[in-house]
Amino acid sequence: MSLEPPPAPIDAVPRKNTRSLDLLKDIRVLDLTSSIAGPYAAQLLADMGATVVKVEPPGKGDDVRAWGPPFLNGESLWYLSVNRNKHSITLDHAQPEGYAILQKLVAQADVVIVNLVPRIQRKLRLDVQTLSALKPDLIHVSLTGFGCNGERADLPCYDLVAEGYSGVMELTGEPDSPPQKIGTPAADLLAGQDAALATLAALHRRGRDGAGCAIDISMVESMTRFMSPRILSYLGGGDLPRRSGGRDSVIAIYQVFDTADKPITLALGNDAVWGRFWRAVGQPDVASDSDFATNALRRNHRARLVQLIAKLLREKPRSHWLEVFSRERVPAGPIQDVHEVTNDAALQSRGFIYAVETDRGVLPQIGLGIRFDDASEGTSRPPPDLGADTVSILTQWADIDPSQIEAMRRRRII
Incomplete structure (x- = not known):
């Protein structure tokens, strides 16, 4: 018999339906990413008020929609953790007609986020050179495992691989244990946070001089920068750090x-x-x-x-x-x-752990954890159903007639 405590019931988590932040209310973001890192970057921007459109393959959507169990009302909880406050459209932009629609969307966007290796970006015409030709002041964010150049640029990567490269696994665990992964997708989340931070800086510069920007985020480098105190201590002091479990090697106690x-x-x-x-x-x-x-x-x-x-x-x-x-x-x-953690009264009282009522049931959420004028993110839009906003976005952004949209749906372009 398992001795683990049962999951905290959702009905025990405080409800929160506050107004969304508006710091980025005039910014439009196309989220062409999947899994965790890219969607998390886009969610951070959405939480701060940007209009984020998640572009997904027709039929199956983002890979993370299938990650589970656990599922809640048939939805992946991993998906629900990184996709709130977004719109979702389905679009097969590998097809010529689908790509023509994507071009119209890019022309209306301020930011495009992709998480494909450079070779595939070029093949699908999602690279910065191609998309910036459509919109010269575009902020193009590439979030990959190893960055846009170098000998590893076109290698696939996941969080586990990035953690291994960074050295963090070698220093995680007890001294006599094997290397261990961190207990959350740290490389994904750190790289996603870096992507959002870099986007804000690029938007600020664009507001000053009108210039677009090519942002290159490497999961391995984001995770390795997280290791800076350990790496610099080795480079400057010469002592190779070793796993020390719950003990630090610098501070005595x-x-x-x-x-x-x-x-x-x-x-x-x-x-x-x-x-x-x-x-x-x-x-x-x-x-x-x-x-x-x-x-x-x-x-x-x-x-x-x-x-x-x-x-x-x-x-x-x-x-x-x-x-x-x-x-x-x-x-x-x-x-x-x-x-x-989910029952931590202090976290709940600050509105950090909460649930929202939706037409799909009650959904738990973890907050942005950043407050602006004593307000944090609301959840004006729960994580969207696949393609829930296809008609409205294509009508408003791409000026496509609803009858054309229905015809494209029959041809599986959307």
């Missing part, structure tokens, strides 16, 4: 400790925190010991200090220590599983 019942994290990151910790546990004499006056000295005595702290914390339960450390402003916290 920065790791997981067991308590009388559940583990906690403890981060004694500077001398002031070091002193507050020992005063909080009733042993101020340790804080004033000259042997432990600096982090460098504490590292020299790390094994002894870890043993001392571990013995102390095992005497009381986690709730006791968290209350003490909170009161004394000592950085510490629980190690929450996903069930506990």
